[in-house]
Amino acid sequence: MATIHDVAARAGVSPATVSRFLRGQRVRSAEAIQAAVDEMDYWPSATAQSLQSGRTHTIGVVVPDITNPYFAAVVKGMESVTRHTDYRIQLANTDESSEREDAVLAEMIRRVDGIILAPATEQDQTPMYVRDAGVPLVFVDRDLLGGEHFDAVLVNNTKGGRQAGEHLLSLGHTRIAAISGSQDTTPGRCRREGFVQALTAAGVEIPPEHDLVGDFREESGYQLALSLLSLPEPPTAIFSANNLMTLGALKALHDLRTDIPGEISLIGFDDLDTGPLLRPPLTVVDRPMVEQGALAMRLLLRRFEDQYANDDARRIILDTKLIERASTAPPRKPRTAAGAGRTGRGRQR
Amino acid sequence: MATIHDVAARAGVSPATVSRFLRGQRVRSAEAIQAAVDEMDYWPSATAQSLQSGRTHTIGVVVPDITNPYFAAVVKGMESVTRHTDYRIQLANTDESSEREDAVLAEMIRRVDGIILAPATEQDQTPMYVRDAGVPLVFVDRDLLGGEHFDAVLVNNTKGGRQAGEHLLSLGHTRIAAISGSQDTTPGRCRREGFVQALTAAGVEIPPEHDLVGDFREESGYQLALSLLSLPEPPTAIFSANNLMTLGALKALHDLRTDIPGEISLIGFDDLDTGPLLRPPLTVVDRPMVEQGALAMRLLLRRFEDQYANDDARRIILDTKLIERASTAPPRKPRTAAGAGRTGRGRQR
DNA sequence: CTGAAAGCGCTTACAG
């Protein structure tokens, strides 16, 4: 590959002049240099430029699982903004593992200008380490305990959980179960809290055997739904706290030939491309996905502009939205559980 | 950030010695150096190492759409192998655009050690340019006309298309339609060819108005299915050539309240995570996904080993597999179309 | 085993 020296020699100037020309400065021998560049098919070495400038022009993106449609959409959103800049994305998957995340982050620090991260747990310490290294960091989807000093694009998970709970209550359910995500994760914890809040506010209790915690993966949704259905008194409604667990739960219900929503109502968190096409079409709490990724990337790129570099952390909290489809309905035989009474809001379909 | 000079100064040795120690060579002042490294939290600059070695240790991955579950799975497969190496992945989305692909590739050439690409069209010239630049290139999912000199991990698309056609024929269908993918793409062309081959071999003709070509996106599947259903004599069965278009077709059929498979059978290409949960569960031609990505990455990494660097191109062609679910069935009122006769293989459900 | 020196391919004050 040709270097700037080769081009300079050919054009009869010094490397410095070629460099200046390439960066848009006025030079006398512009045509000669351009010709040399063309003939030799010269492209500056990004590595040499990086060493010189201290900038890599790459953004590290660390997500738990790229095959989760939510994260795929988020990454697409990020890509849609970098595509108009001269930044590129370096992608890493952590499989929800903190160790893996530590390893990834440690080596990214020296290779990227900034990082967008969906941390594996709220307790992660590595992000502090990243900040100390002077690498701008933005959280997406998930937060850190005490992470207020970092930029973040999140969703109002508590409200989302509440929406799910209130929806089931409004249909008249009182025997309600939750399949929550990892509790050391912002969305896992908050969605459950919001959900329980809604029930509590309505005087509906959620017994421990209905209050299950999974790990955001399909398999755990499957297993927990199975265990729920094998209870002596199974719930009449289930809230599942992410797309993958909802799919797992749906599979379990199908395997058991459960009638949805006849025997049991199911509400999920995060819509799916196939949501309306499923058996039955899924009622879900939806939220922006591609937009979340785009916003996170914009937040990060701002940090590279001197005027914003030292701004206070920006925390963007987006709203969730209930999408009612056919997987939820009033319970078939409304029971008057002791103390629960008529908790519904009177809305019927 | 500490540099190797800082560490050397602190340990009382020369930078060269620190460098040797770091690379595992025996040195006298090992402990002193290790201590300095720890205290200063020193990590070598990847950029400086790259400039020196000429290797970036990053792999460029270029796909048309990361939110297509097939490509998400492929990327995950790649990640599962790089994770055990010291290579990382730089990801780019092309949105099926050749121009975008050209741009991405052009700048990747100077930044990565190798590239895995699912080319936007079979006519792409850029890959030749990549090869001329001395950057190893592996195709995944899609091939290039005259691309035999490149490593590739593909699938037997022709056979897959044939399987789809034979399945519909075996059910007794004779009024059959195809929604194909871009015809300047390997999978788009081959799947259609295989499909048509199967019909032709059985003496079944596919009229032009049933032989539709889309662009692998959901919207085109939707529109084309719509147009198929509005025909005076709509088909009794549709083959849709990828996951997204199948979803689109399914949506169209739902919107028209079409009974599947009663009025119309639908068979897709590429399974979905939600495949069994859809209304109705989808019959599809399936193929390995994660494995395809992993294999492509292994092929590429081999090129970095001297012993294999100059081997002939390795072309891995994987097999497809029919998964029969509930979206296909015999046509409701088998017509004896002139010349078609009983083309079924006699199998009935 | 170790250090001084050169070099990887750029960019940018510093003089002119």
Add this chain to the structure above:
DNA sequence: CTGAAAGCGCTTACAG
């Protein structure tokens, strides 16, 4: 406007 020189942070023959 332009060139020589120094420097970005490493690594590696070359002597010793």
